[in-house]
Amino acid sequence: MPPAADITLYKGPVGGLRHRCPLCPSRSADSSHLLRCTGCRAFRYCGREHQVAHRPQHKSACTKIKNARAKVDREEHKVRNATEDFMTPANAFETHTGLFWGLLGTRDYMRARFGLARKLFLLGTLDGVGEGLEHLRDMLRLCRSDNMGVRDIIPAIMLRLDLDQECYDFIKWWATCDPDGTYDWGDMTLPYLDVHGADVLEDPEFLVDKYSSLNSVVALLILKLKLLVDIRNLKIARKIFAQRHLPLELQDQIERNVIRSPLSVKLQKVPHASLLKTERELLNHASEIGETLAAMSPNFVDNLFEPDKALCGTSASYSRGSWEEMMLAMQNSYATWWETExxxxxxxxxxxxxxxxxxxxxxxxxxxxxxxxxxxxxxxxxxxxxxxxxxxxxxxxxxxxxxxxxxxxxxxxxxxxxxxxxxxxx
Structure with missing residues (x-):
């Protein structure tokens, strides 16, 4: 993980990720008019002048991304062109999809791809975060049992990209897929990540117990709070509408612009009483999840308010409830906390x-x-x-x-x- 000097990498512009020039981030621009860095393919610039001016700051990260991509390519070539023997298939991508970690020859490739995704996330750009998520999702396709813990990182990344329904479905599947411990991770015919369109407003009881994933609990809390903020914005907008006569089409446009989550679009259409009812439900859920979080990781919220030490820490392993587990969960989610206004x-x-x-x-x-x-x-x-x-x-x-x-x-x-x-x- 990054040293102390790189803590700012977790604290980019507040708000939804979008294509923007790092030297004029507040200026909106059509992405088709932005120049894309051909080295890392994760930064865009409003013009050649700003690309040159940003080069001293960007050079190190750009080189790391290029080197990480080259490493992934080398490891992929080894897997695709392996010398076949009783332990190694000639091309595991064709013969062992879903079972990669069971083959020793694929593990360096998986580690290299994981490392590339981590570096892309720290760039904090729409291109970088989006590509990083694609890598992790494909790693799950290649290794269903997720021996590297990719599932701990994905939910918060989905929230950064406003894939809120996908995030909730992902969390729910992993929390409910194996209730009795009999799911056969080697059976490729079994349903996998097949929860779609689950009700985000349902009771979170499936997740609020001491054996839940800390990363999933954190992500679900962010999602519930994100929806509460959208409701707050709709309530304020409607208070203003009550004082000023505005055309209905203008009110609708304003409401669309004050919400962030795609899940909140349906809240625009509900009567005020229903909106308040939804707010109460989300509030109760957020409080329940927050108390679960406090029981699972007593130091998490403390460090959320003062995150620098946790964001600088390193650990190769952790135990449940430990400082190391909290630290890794903070590193997985802090950019999401920061960006979700x-x-x-x-x-x-x-x-x-x-x-x-x-x-x-x-x-x-x-x-x-x-x-x-x-x-x-x-x-x-x-x-x-x-x-x-x-x-x-x-x-x-x-x-x-x-x-x-x-x-x-x-x-x-x-x-x-x-x-x-x-x-x-x-």
Whole structure:
């Protein structure tokens, strides 16, 4: 993984990936008018001048991508032209599709392709992320049992590309494909990745248990929050429409432009009461998934707020619930968190709401800590407990997000005042 100096590779432009020049990223342009780097084939430029100007920054990454592609080509040639013996087929691509990892001669090829995909993801471009996902998907086609853990990376990558339905279907298949441990990964006639169009609004009970994949839980949480942000944007747009008379076709166009997920398009058509009902369902799901995440990886959210150490870490292996597992899940998903506008804001506000309410009880909480032999400062205790309890305050953050009035009258401020008054009366 990248050294500390490369943390910014996880923090590109906020919003959906699109073709853009790295020297003028805010400018929209028709991709057909952009020059594509012939070396890495992952960067595009608005003109020759900017391509030349960006070359000193781009040269190292471009060379790494070219070298990684060359390595994949060399390893692929070896597999396709292998000398046949009792352990090695002459061309595993034709004879052992789905069973690659069982052949020792294919493993260097699979590792090389995985390495290329990783480098492409770190470029943070639409071309790079899209091609990287194609590599991982094809690796699953070649090796169904996924001995390299490709399935841990794919869901968050799909969300970066707004393949939200595909992401949910992928997560659900892996979570439900082998309930009794009898699925035969060597039987190519069995259904494989055949979940399509699953209901994203269904209860996430199939995933919220201690044996779930941490990467899948993280991706599903991002997806639920992403939909909540889209609903927030639709609610704000409709509040504005209620104050200003706009033609219906213009309202429809505005609503299309304030949502990001393709799954949210159908929400444009539902009545306001149904939209609020969907918001409540998503909020309950997100809170449940968040609590599952906290139980599975207690340090994940802490590191999500301060990710630099986790993004710089390296590990060849991990155990369930370990710091190393959290670190790898952070590296797999942080770019998705960063690029999905609004989701981190919801979590920051939920934590702040929890912290404000906890301040009312801080003296009692400090006393309890001392009684069990702990001596944290008030700031340390508030920081720890606000992360632990933030999922019960996510509803505050969601209500705050669509509130357009004065700051001191936000829903969370009113609720905190009401709680304080109730404590006084008690």
């Amino acid at each position: 609004g989701v981190l804001d919801l979590l920051y506000d939920a934590r702040a709401c929890a912290s404000r309410d906890l301040q009312c009880d801080i003296e009692d909480l400090m006393m309890k800590e001392k009684m069990i032999g702990n001596e944290p400062t008030q700031c340390e205790l508030l920081a720890d407990l606000s992360v632990t309890r933030m999922w019960t305050y996510l509803n505050y953050a969601v209500e705050n997000a669509s509130y357009l009035g004065p700051w001191h009258e936000r829903p969370s401020e009113r609720y905190t005042m009401e709680n304080m008054e109730a404590l006084k009366d008690y």
